[in-house]
Amino acid sequence: MPRPAERTSGSDVADRADARVAVIGAGKMGLPVACVFASRGATVVACDVDRRVVEAINRGESPIDEPGVPDLLREVVRSGTLRATTNTGGGVVESDIVVILVPVVVTPSQTADLETIDAVAAVLADSLQPGSMVIVETTLPIGGTRRLGQLVERGGLRLGVDFDLAFSPERVKSRLVLRNLRLNPKVVGGITPRSAARAADFYATYLGAPVDNVGTLETAEFAKLAGMVYRDVNIALANELAAYAELHDIDFDRSRMAANTDGEAALLSPGIGVGGHCTPVYPYFLIADSADRGAPARLAELGREINRFQPERALDRMEATIGPLAGHRVAILGLGFRPGVKEHSNSPTFALYEQLRARDAEAVVIDPLYSAEEISALGLNPGDIDGIDIAVLVTGHDAFTGILPQLAADGVRLVFDGRGIWSPEDARDAGLIYLRPGMAGGERVVGR
Secondary structure, three states, rough: OOOOOOOOOOHHHHHOOOOOOHHHHHOOOHHHHHHHHHHOOOOEEEEEEOHHHHHHOOOOOOOOOOOOOHHHHHHHHOOOOOEEEEEHHHHHHHHOEEEEEOOOOOOOOOOOHHHHHHHHHHHHHOOOOOOEEEEOOOOOOOOOHHHHHHHHHHHOOOEEOOEEEEEOOOOOOOOOOOHHHHHHHHHEOOOOOHHHHHHHHHHHHHHHOOOOEEEEHHHHHHHHHHHHHHHHHHHHHHHHHHHHHHHOOOOOOOHHHHHHHEEEEEEEEOOOOOOOOOOOHHHHHHHHHHHHHOOOOHHHHHEEEHHHHEEEEHHHHHHHOOOOOOOOEEEEEEOOOOOOOOOOOOHHHHHHHHHHHHOOEEEEEOOOOHHHHHHHHHHOOOOOOOOEEEEOOOOOOOHHHHOHHHHOOOOOEEEEOOOOOHHHHHHHOOOOOOEEOOOOOOOOOOOO
16 A cells, blocks of 8 residues: 555554544453543544444444443544444544454463454554554553564564554553553553654543553563562452362451451452453463563463353362252353443353253353343343242342342242352242352362
């Protein structure tokens, strides 16, 4: 594609009040970011391969359910500062700054699947203009941003000379995205000091959040991976301590709260598994790369193993308490990976469902945020509590907090509280056998 005359290169582009920004990926993270940029004076084009998403955005209708985004989207579309397109190359051509927020998942062999990132790099190689800045917000393995820049160089522009490159990981949570964008420090690193400074200037102007310039691409990439490994390992520690507490008939939650009062400990609550787009995924980027380099990340790997085992461990505890699950009808309460969130990526529900079927139990999934058709489309069996004799809580939705009397009245015999939202006393008053991670009950099961 022919390139127009070279634009100004350097931080002055980011400082201009009329910055032109292409956001590649208009999903649950990309669209809120695009809206904020547009609301703060940038002219933004949101690029996405899904035509339905693009058409909805251009009508001013939010394709994602995120508090505050529908109103903000209507405002910036009405003002003309944001539009959407399926023509990503065209959006890049007309922009000074390109922000990438496309998904990267893990392959069945638990390595990063970079197919989507490589496709974006190919578009940039054809379309990126001299003097532009590319910022990657998608979480990547260490070195992934530099690799993308090298792929873009195939189009003839020189990395760090003809275009700037930076990495700034997204650090937000569903239902809190706009709040997190405003409050969480924006970590940035660049291919050169100029690139890092330019990205920092851009975010300070068009996001309005605190900015932490850590220098290099790899330092910024590692900040995100390290944070994810930290959370995963600390959840695993809580799960392992909870399993040990069960061996001694100790209420781990009570011990945990006491341990945390000295200011030295910050033990988390145990649970039935880790779901989401980030915590159960990104540690594998570090684990795989460490193994390839001959220096295995043993603690990160063990943390993943412990947390992946939690659904199976919950079923083992139930069988140790009431016998084999074969023939039982079990309700899994919750599909979303967080309370109040209609997102199910890596939800423990999937592992529970498959393992229950493997143990010849009948499993149904109940989630007030999902229709029966949506649950069926995911390969799960929707249902209700009629005829259920075991209930397993996966998601602490508000709708489930007061459900114990109803469960007991409908014939449920045992409940496994995977998130610790129910009172053991209330469960026992209702005549239910009550189990939860870290609380003695029935036979004890040694975890991995």
